[in-house]
Amino acid sequence: MRIHLISPTHYLHDGSLHKTTRYWTSGITLPYLKALTPPEHSVTFTDELMQELDVGRVEREADVVGLTAMGPQIRRAYDLADHFRARGKRVVLGGTWVTLTAEESLRHADAVVAGEAEYVWEDLLGDLAGGRSRGIYRAGRWHDLTDLPMIDYWSLPLLKADAFRSSWLYRKYFFWPIFFSRGCPHPCEYCAVQTYYDRTFRTRPTDEFIDEIRRMKAIGASRFLFLDDNPIAHPEKAKEMLAALVRERIQWVSQATINVARDPELLDLVARSGCRVLSIGFESLSEASLASVSKQFNRPSRFAEDIAKLRAKGIQLIALVMVGLDGDSLETFPATLRWLDENKISFLKLFTPAPYPGTKFHRDMAAAGRLLSDDWGAYDYGSPNVRPLNMTADQMIDGFKTVYSGFYSVRSMLRRFVPPPRRNLLEAAAMLVANAKVNGYLRRNPDAWGTIS
Numbered sequence: 001m002r003i004h005l006i007s008p009t010h011y012l013h014d015g016s017l018h019k020t021t022r023y024w025t026s027g028i029t030l031p032y033l034k035a036l037t038p039p040e041h042s043v044t045f046t047d048e049l050m051q052e053l054d055v056g057r058v059e060r061e062a063d064v065v066g067l068t069a070m071g072p073q074i075r076r077a078y079d080l081a082d083h084f085r086a087r088g089k090r091v092v093l094g095g096t097w098v099t100l101t102a103e104e105s106l107r108h109a110d111a112v113v114a115g116e117a118e119y120v121w122e123d124l125l126g127d128l129a130g131g132r133s134r135g136i137y138r139a140g141r142w143h144d145l146t147d148l149p150m151i152d153y154w155s156l157p158l159l160k161a162d163a164f165r166s167s168w169l170y171r172k173y174f175f176w177p178i179f180f181s182r183g184c185p186h187p188c189e190y191c192a193v194q195t196y197y198d199r200t201f202r203t204r205p206t207d208e209f210i211d212e213i214r215r216m217k218a219i220g221a222s223r224f225l226f227l228d229d230n231p232i233a234h235p236e237k238a239k240e241m242l243a244a245l246v247r248e249r250i251q252w253v254s255q256a257t258i259n260v261a262r263d264p265e266l267l268d269l270v271a272r273s274g275c276r277v278l279s280i281g282f283e284s285l286s287e288a289s290l291a292s293v294s295k296q297f298n299r300p301s302r303f304a305e306d307i308a309k310l311r312a313k314g315i316q317l318i319a320l321v322m323v324g325l326d327g328d329s330l331e332t333f334p335a336t337l338r339w340l341d342e343n344k345i346s347f348l349k350l351f352t353p354a355p356y357p358g359t360k361f362h363r364d365m366a367a368a369g370r371l372l373s374d375d376w377g378a379y380d381y382g383s384p385n386v387r388p389l390n391m392t393a394d395q396m397i398d399g400f401k402t403v404y405s406g407f408y409s410v411r412s413m414l415r416r417f418v419p420p421p422r423r424n425l426l427e428a429a430a431m432l433v434a435n436a437k438v439n440g441y442l443r444r445n446p447d448a449w450g451t452i453s
C-alpha cells in the first residue's frame, strides 16, 4: 500500500493554519513510523507546521493516510481524517491525544493506534490491506526499547538539510532529536505523558543509545535534543548513560524534573556530558497549587537553591509555569514575575491549565462543572479552558498576559541577563536573542502567546 503520514498544524483564531518557516528541532514520529513500516509498503510524509500539505496529491497517490496530533492540532487532524475518508482513503490515527481518547478518535478513522505502534503497526497494515480493521489497536505490552528501527535523519520534517550543510549559524541553531527513555513515573494529574504511559518508565540500553549518537555525529550532528519527558526518572540508569556520554563530547538539551539538581553526582554528570539547557516544570510557587495537581515533589521552598546549583554548572533554564491553578490568587501573577526575574530564568513557557481529555485533571474539572470549553482547537495553553477557583477566567488571562509580556520586556531581560553567567556564554547569548525575538513578536501581535513550544 502507499501510505502518507501527516503531522497537522493547528488552526489560529481566525481559522487560518499556523505555519512557521524555521524551527530549532524536529519530532521524529513520522520518520520513525516510516522506519517501522514493513518494506512492502511505501511511505511519504508531511509535517504541516513547516510544509504545505498537497491534499490533491495525497488523494491521488495514497491508499492509507496516517495522522498524528499534539494538543490543539487534533482539531485539524480530525478535519483531515474526515476529508480523506470521504474520498475513500483508509485513515489511521495515533499519538498521545488519540491514545487518551481512542473511542472518540475512532469516529474519524478506520483504525486507531492507542499507545505505541511497534507491536501493532504491521498487523494493522496487514488488516487494512486485506480490507479489514479491528478498530482500536493497543499492544499488550510496552516495547523494551532495544533494536529500535533506524530512522533516516536527513528526512526529519523540520530540518533544513541544505542549510545544515551550508550554514555555520544553522548548524549552531538546529538540535538533532533522539530519545533515551519513554514515560514518566510521577503522578502529575494534568499530564498526558504519565497518563499515556500509565506512569511507567523505560530506558534504552546505554550502548544502543551511544551507538545512535555516534551515527548522528557521523553526519555532522553535535547538538542534540533529548525528546524524553524526564530522562533522569531512574537516576542510576541516567548516570550510567551520562557517564558514557561524557566521552562523546556533544552538547545536549532536554526536559527534566527539578530532581536533577538534588542529586550532586547526577548533576555533575549532566553538566560534564554537555548539557546546556534544561526545561523544568516548576509549574507553581504555591504549595497548594502543586498539591491540587499532585505535584508536591517539586517543593518550591527549594527552588532558589536548586536553580543556583544548575546555574553554577552553566546550565540555562527554561521554566515551565502554570498560572490559574487552585492555590493561585491575583497576587500569584506579580509574585511569579518577581521570582522569574530574581532567579534569572533564561526563558519562560507559561501555561493556563489545559485539561487534556483522558487525564485525571480533565475528569475532575468535568465532574466539578469547571470546564469552559470542549473545543479541542482551543486547548492551547493560553486559553481559559478551566474556570479558576480564586479569580475569574478573564483575570486569569489578564494575569497570564501580564506575566508573559512582563517577562519578555527589556527591563526583565536586563535583570535576568546582566551580569551574564560565567560559563557557556554562547548559550546565554542565544537565549537573549530568543528573548528579544519573543519581545518583537509580542509587539507585533499583542494578543498572541507562545503559539508553539
Ligand code: B12
Binding pocket: 007, 008, 009, 010, 018, 025, 026, 027, 028, 029, 032, 033, 047, 049, 066, 067, 068, 069, 070, 071, 072, 073, 092, 093, 094, 095, 096, 097, 113, 115, 116, 117, 118, 121, 157, 158, 179, 192, 193, 227, 228, 229, 356, 380, 381, 450, 451, 452, 453
Ligand atoms: C518533539 C515534540 C514537539 C516538537 C516537534 C513537533 C513536530 N511537529 O515535529 C515541537 C517542539 C515543535 C512540539 C510542539 C508542540 N507540542 Co509537542 N512534543 C514533542 C515530544 C517531546 C516528542 C514527540 C516525538 O517525536 N516522540 C517520539 C516518537 C517516536 O514517539 P510518539 O510521537 O509518541 O509516537 C509513537 C506512538 O505514540 C505512536 N504514534 C504516534 N503518532 C502516530 C500516528 C500513527 C498514524 C500511528 C500508527 C502511530 C502513532 O507510534 C510511535 C511509536 O510507538 C512529545 C513528548 C512525548 N512524550 O511524546 C511532545 C508532545 C507530543 N507535544 C505536546 C504538545 C501539547 C505540543 C504543542 C501543542 C505545545 C504548544 N502548546 O505549543 C505543540 C504543537 C505544535 C504544532 N502545531 O506542531 C504534548 C501532547 C499532549 C496531548 N495530549 O496531545 C506532548 C505529549 C508533550 C507533553 N508533555 O504533554 N512538540
Ligand code: SF4
Binding pocket: 184, 185, 186, 187, 188, 191, 192, 193, 194, 229, 230, 257, 281
Ligand atoms: S514530572 Fe513532568 S512528565 Fe512526569 S508526570 Fe509530571 S508533568 Fe508529566
